[in-house]
Amino acid sequence: MSTYTSVTPEDLQAMLDAIGVGSVGELFAQVPEAVRLGRPLDLPAGLPEQDVFAHLRDLAARNVSAEDEITFLGAGMYDHYVPALVDMLTERSEFLTPYTPYQPEISQGGLQVMFEYQTAISELTGLPVSNASVYEGPSALAAAGYLAKLTNGRPRFVISRGAHPHSRETLHTMAVGYGATVDEVVLSDGVTDLDALRDLLGDDVAAVFVQQPNFLGAVEDVEAIAAAAHEHGALAVCAADPLTLGVLEAPGNQGVDVCIGEGQTLGNRLDFGGPSFGFFAAAEAHLRKMPGRIAGETTDVDGRRGFVLTLQTREQHIRREKATSNICTSQALNALAGVVYLTWLGRRGLGELGELMLQRTHYARETLAALDGVAALHDQPVVREFALTLDAPVDRVLDRCAGDGVNAGFALGRAYEEHPDGLLVAITERRSRADIDRLAEVLGAAVAAERRHAGVGA
Amino acid sequence: MTGSGAPLEDNRLHGDPGIERTEIDHAPSAPTVASAMQRERAMTIFEKGAPGRRAFVAPELDVPVTGDLLPDRLRRTEPPRLPELSEPEIVRHYVRLSKRNFDLDSGFYPLGSCTMKHNPRLHERVAALPGHARLHPFQRPQRAQGALELMWNLERSLAEIAGLPHVSLQPSAGSHGELAGVLLTRAYHEDRGERRHKVLTPDTAHGTNPATVTMAGYEVVKVGTNPDGGVDVDDLRAKADADVACLMLTNPNTLGIFDANIEQIAAIVHQVGATLYYDGANLNAVMGVTRPGDMGFDIVHFNLHKTFTQPHGGGGPGSGPIAVSDRIEPYLPRPVIVRGEDGTFDLDEGSGSRAKSIGRLRGFQGNYGCFVRSYAYIRSLGAEGLKDASEVAVLNANYLLARLSRAGVAEYLPLAFGKLCMHEFVLSGAPMKKELGIRTLDLAKRLLDHGFHPPTIYFPLLVDEAVLIEPTETETRETLDAFADAVAEILREAADDPELARSAPYTTPVRRLDEAAAAKRPVIRQPL
Numbered sequence: 001m002s003t004y005t006s007v008t009p010e011d012l013q014a015m016l017d018a019i020g021v022g023s024v025g026e027l028f029a030q031v032p033e034a035v036r037l038g039r040p041l042d043l044p045a046g047l048p049e050q051d052v053f054a055h056l057r058d059l060a061a062r063n064v065s066a067e068d069e070i071t072f073l074g075a076g077m078y079d080h081y082v083p084a085l086v087d088m089l090t091e092r093s094e095f096l097t098p099y100t101p102y103q104p105e106i107s108q109g110g111l112q113v114m115f116e117y118q119t120a121i122s123e124l125t126g127l128p129v130s131n132a133s134v135y136e137g138p139s140a141l142a143a144a145g146y147l148a149k150l151t152n153g154r155p156r157f158v159i160s161r162g163a164h165p166h167s168r169e170t171l172h173t174m175a176v177g178y179g180a181t182v183d184e185v186v187l188s189d190g191v192t193d194l195d196a197l198r199d200l201l202g203d204d205v206a207a208v209f210v211q212q213p214n215f216l217g218a219v220e221d222v223e224a225i226a227a228a229a230h231e232h233g234a235l236a237v238c239a240a241d242p243l244t245l246g247v248l249e250a251p252g253n254q255g256v257d258v259c260i261g262e263g264q265t266l267g268n269r270l271d272f273g274g275p276s277f278g279f280f281a282a283a284e285a286h287l288r289k290m291p292g293r294i295a296g297e298t299t300d301v302d303g304r305r306g307f308v309l310t311l312q313t314r315e316q317h318i319r320r321e322k323a324t325s326n327i328c329t330s331q332a333l334n335a336l337a338g339v340v341y342l343t344w345l346g347r348r349g350l351g352e353l354g355e356l357m358l359q360r361t362h363y364a365r366e367t368l369a370a371l372d373g374v375a376a377l378h379d380q381p382v383v384r385e386f387a388l389t390l391d392a393p394v395d396r397v398l399d400r401c402a403g404d405g406v407n408a409g410f411a412l413g414r415a416y417e418e419h420p421d422g423l424l425v426a427i428t429e430r431r432s433r434a435d436i437d438r439l440a441e442v443l444g445a446a447v448a449a450e451r452r453h454a455g456v457g458a
Numbered sequence: 459m460t461g462s463g464a465p466l467e468d469n470r471l472h473g474d475p476g477i478e479r480t481e482i483d484h485a486p487s488a489p490t491v492a493s494a495m496q497r498e499r500a501m502t503i504f505e506k507g508a509p510g511r512r513a514f515v516a517p518e519l520d521v522p523v524t525g526d527l528l529p530d531r532l533r534r535t536e537p538p539r540l541p542e543l544s545e546p547e548i549v550r551h552y553v554r555l556s557k558r559n560f561d562l563d564s565g566f567y568p569l570g571s572c573t574m575k576h577n578p579r580l581h582e583r584v585a586a587l588p589g590h591a592r593l594h595p596f597q598r599p600q601r602a603q604g605a606l607e608l609m610w611n612l613e614r615s616l617a618e619i620a621g622l623p624h625v626s627l628q629p630s631a632g633s634h635g636e637l638a639g640v641l642l643t644r645a646y647h648e649d650r651g652e653r654r655h656k657v658l659t660p661d662t663a664h665g666t667n668p669a670t671v672t673m674a675g676y677e678v679v680k681v682g683t684n685p686d687g688g689v690d691v692d693d694l695r696a697k698a699d700a701d702v703a704c705l706m707l708t709n710p711n712t713l714g715i716f717d718a719n720i721e722q723i724a725a726i727v728h729q730v731g732a733t734l735y736y737d738g739a740n741l742n743a744v745m746g747v748t749r750p751g752d753m754g755f756d757i758v759h760f761n762l763h764k765t766f767t768q769p770h771g772g773g774g775p776g777s778g779p780i781a782v783s784d785r786i787e788p789y790l791p792r793p794v795i796v797r798g799e800d801g802t803f804d805l806d807e808g809s810g811s812r813a814k815s816i817g818r819l820r821g822f823q824g825n826y827g828c829f830v831r832s833y834a835y836i837r838s839l840g841a842e843g844l845k846d847a848s849e850v851a852v853l854n855a856n857y858l859l860a861r862l863s864r865a866g867v868a869e870y871l872p873l874a875f876g877k878l879c880m881h882e883f884v885l886s887g888a889p890m891k892k893e894l895g896i897r898t899l900d901l902a903k904r905l906l907d908h909g910f911h912p913p914t915i916y917f918p919l920l921v922d923e924a925v926l927i928e929p930t931e932t933e934t935r936e937t938l939d940a941f942a943d944a945v946a947e948i949l950r951e952a953a954d955d956p957e958l959a960r961s962a963p964y965t966t967p968v969r970r971l972d973e974a975a976a977a978k979r980p981v982i983r984q985p986l
Contacts, residue, residue: 003838004575004578004839004847004931005846005850005931006934006935007850007935012853014935015856018864019853019857019859019860019878024853027849027853027878027880028852030710030878031716031718031744031748032720034721035720035721035754036747036752037621037746037752040842041841042618042841043836043841044837044840045840046837046838046841047840052584052834052837053583053584056608056833056834056837058604059589060584060587060590060604061589062603063601063604063605064593064597064601065589065591065594066593067588067592068588071594073594075596076596076821077595077596077822083513083514087586088549089553090771092556093564094556094559094561094563095559095561095771096769096771097563097769098559098560098562098772099567099569099572099772100774101772102914103560103906104968105906105963105968105969105970105971106560106906106963106966107559108558108559109556109557109558110773112500112502112558113552115502115983116984118983119983120538120540122983123986128983129982130982130983133774135630135631135820136630136820138820139634166818166820166822169818170817170818170820170821172817173791173816173817174637174673176641176644177641177644177673177674221532245534245538246537246538247528247533247534248534249531249533250534262821269591269592269827270592270595271585271591271826272590272593272595272597272602272823272827273824273825273826274630274821274823274824275774275775275777277774277775294980294982295982296976296977296980296982297982298975299971300970300971300972301969301972302968304499304968304969305499305500306500306968306971307500307971308976311980313977316633316665316670317665320665320668320669320678321669321671321672321678323668325669326666326672326673327631327633328665328666329631329632329633329763329770329774329775330773330774330775330776331771331774331775332774333769333771333772333773333774333775334771334774336772340552342540343503343513343540343541343548344514344545345513345540346512346513346542346543347537347538347540347542348512348537348542349513349514350540351534351537352514353516355519356516358528359523359524360520362521362524362527381528381532383528398598407594410596414807432520433521434520436521
C-alpha cells in the first residue's frame, strides 16, 4: 500500500467481507481477460519523498531560470515580481484544494474571489462583462473567434501579424474545426498596416484581431482598427497585456467588442509557460455567448448576500452539444493570484508600474540602439518591450551574452522570418538601470565581437 | 461546519424504527469566532479600503525621465478603479474569504467523475523551486534541459499507463484534450481524403464530449445504454456508418461500469474507419490493470488534475495531455519534444518536419507546473503504487456502496446499474423522492450540515435523481463509514420530517441561494 492510502490488512478483510467478495481481484471481474495488462506497468519503482524531492531538485538545477541570469526575455510571458502574499494565499488549502464551486453554500470564498476578479478585469479592460477565466492567452484569442462565429456566423477571420505567433496559430487550429479561414494583416513600421487591413476586410469577416502592445512591443492604434472592423460588421477583438493598461487606454474605450489576453503578468509564475490564466471580457451584448464560468451575486433564503455560478445554460454540463464552449476546468487559482496582485498594486500602483516600465523601456531602447551594429526595428511608442535589429547573427550574440550571465532577449527569427536579425527585449520592473547598462555593455561587446569575426567594421 | 456530523453508533444505522433517533439540531449553533467569520455579511474588496492606502511601493525610477512617451490619444486618462488597501487588510480579507470555502484538505469530497484524491504537499514544494517556477518558456532548449527531460519522462510514463506510444502534454484541461482528439481525428480522415460529419457519444457521456464535438464542427449522434449500463451495441452498430468520424467513450463510464463489450465496440468502430476516443476522466479505476491502448482506443486524454493529483484550485488549473496510436501520431500538436542521439532534448516546432500537425492548441508547451506535480506523483508511487491506487479506489467505492446498503439506504437510493462498481457508482434518488418527499438536491444540501461535500448530483442524465459517488483511494474506512452514517441519518430524519432536508443547509456561511434571480438579472461585477 502506498503512503497516500490507508488500508491495513485488517481493514482490507473487513471491507471485502462487507462487500461480500473474497479478493480485490473479484471487483475487477468486469474487465475482460483479453484487455488486461497481465504484467506490471513498465515504470520505475516508487521512491521515498526525500528521493523524489532530490530528483526534482536536480532537474530544476539543470534549467537556467530567471533566478540564474539577468533576463530580458519576454515575448508573451514576463519576469515580473510576484509579491509574497500571492504565494501565501494561493498555497492555502481552502483555495488550493477545492473543486469548481458547484455547491455555493460552502464555496462562498472562491465564488466571491471570482466576482472580485471579474470586477477587476472589467475595470482594466473598460468592458462591462468578464468571465472567471479561461486557460491562457492564445486559446483565449481562439475562444473569442468562436464567440464571433456564434454571433455572426461568418467564415473568415482577419488577424494582425502583430498578434503573438502562438495566438495566430491557435486561432488557425481551432478555425479548421468549424471550417473558418484566417487571413493575416502585415505590419508596417512595427504596427498593423491599416490599408492592408482594409483591403482584407469584407462582409464575410467574423472578427478582426489585434494585440496591444503587439509582439514587437509597439502600441497599436486599436481605435482605428476597431472602427475598420465595424465598418464591415465584424467584431473587433483586442488581445491586451493587462499590466500595460495602467498607462494605455482601455480597449473598451476604443470600441473593442471583446478584450482577451494572457494573465501571467498579473501575479503568476513563469512556470515554463503555464499554468497561468486567460482573461475574457466583452460588451454586454455578448454575455450569454461567453465561454467559461461566471460568478453572479444573489441572496440566500435569509436575505444574506451571496454568490453563485450563473448563466450556466451557456455551459457544457447543462447544454451539452448546444453549449457556447466545451471549457470546464479553467484557471481559478491563477485568477485568484491575478486579483490579489491587482489589489496589491492598487489603483495608483498599476499606473506607477506602467510609468516605470515606460521610462525604463525608453531608456533601454535609446541606450541599446546607440550601440554600434544595433538599431531600433521600429520607432513606435513602446511600454515594456521593443525590437532591435543586430548587424550580427542573433543566435551567436545571444550565446555570447549568456556566457556573461545575461539573457539578451528573444531571437525574432524564431517566429518572424522577415526579421532574421531581430532581437526582442523586455524590461520589467525587476530590471534596474544597472541591469540595462550591463545589457548594453554585454550586447555591445557581443555584437562587436561577431562583426570582427565576420570582418565587418574596424 | 460540522453541524451534527458526529458518526452514530452502528446499531442505530439500520433504519430500525424501534431504535430511538437522535434529533438533529438544525438551528445555527451559538456563534463562535469561526462561525461569526463565516457568516459575516459579504463585502467585496472593492468596498473596503480608503483612497491613499497602498501595499505596493514602486522600485526607484532610476533612469532619466522623458516626457511624451505616449501620444495622448493612446494614453489612459481614467485609471481603472482598483481597490486601495494596505497589505494587512488584503491578507485579512482573503484569509477570511478562504474560511468560507470547503476544501479537500479539511473534508471528504466524494464528487463523482472528479477524482478528489489527496494532493501531496511535496508537489507544491518541488513546483515552487525557482528552476521550475521561474523558468521562462522561451528559454532556449539547451538551457532548459531539466524541464524537457521532466516532460519527456512524463510523456513516457503516460504512454506506458495508456498503452499508446505517443504523447502530447500541451492541452490545458480535459475538455481541451478532447478538442485536440477530435481535431486529430479530422486531420487523420482528411489526410486520407475522407470527409466525415458525425461523432458518436453515449448518453452517459460527460457534457464536455458533445460540446467538444460541436466546437470541432461535427454533428453529435447519441448512442444508447444497455440494461447493464454499457453501450447498447445494437444501437452502436446501427449508427456506425462511413459518415462517423469517432466514438467518444469513457471506460469505466460515468455509471462506474466497466464496459465488458469493449473489444466488440472497438471492432465496430474501426470497421467503419472511425477512431475510438477515450475520455480519461475515469482512468483512476484501471491504472496498471488495463490500458486504453490495449482496449483498442486510438486517442486518450488524461486529467492530471484528477488521476495525477494536480490540486483543483477551486476550478483549475488543470492539464489534459493526450496519448495516441501510431496512425494518429503525424497529426499531434506542435511542438513535440525530441531526444537526440547524445541524450539531449529539443523542442521540434515542426514547421517543416511536422507538416501534418493540427498545429498549436495554446501558447508555449502546456501547463508545466502541473507536469512537475504529476511527475512527482508518478515517481513517488511507481508502477506498484499506481496499481494500488486504482485497486483501493475500486475497493473504497465498493465498500462505501456496501456500507450504504447495510445502513438501509438502498431502499431509497438504489444502485442504478449492476451489483458492483469500479471507482464510482450511481444511485437513483427516485424512490427517496417518492417515498420520503426529498429530492437528491435536498440530500446534497443536508450533507453540508454533516460536514461533507456532496456527491455529483443529477448526472449522468439518464438516471433519475442521480447521485454519483466517487470516494477515491485516499480516504480512510472511518471516513467512508461516517459518510454512510450521515446519509442514513438524513433519510431517517426525512421519514419524520422531510422539511429539515428541504430547507437545508443551516450551518453553512450562507444558506440556499437564489440562482434563478442571479441568472435573470445578472450582477457579475461590483458596481462602483
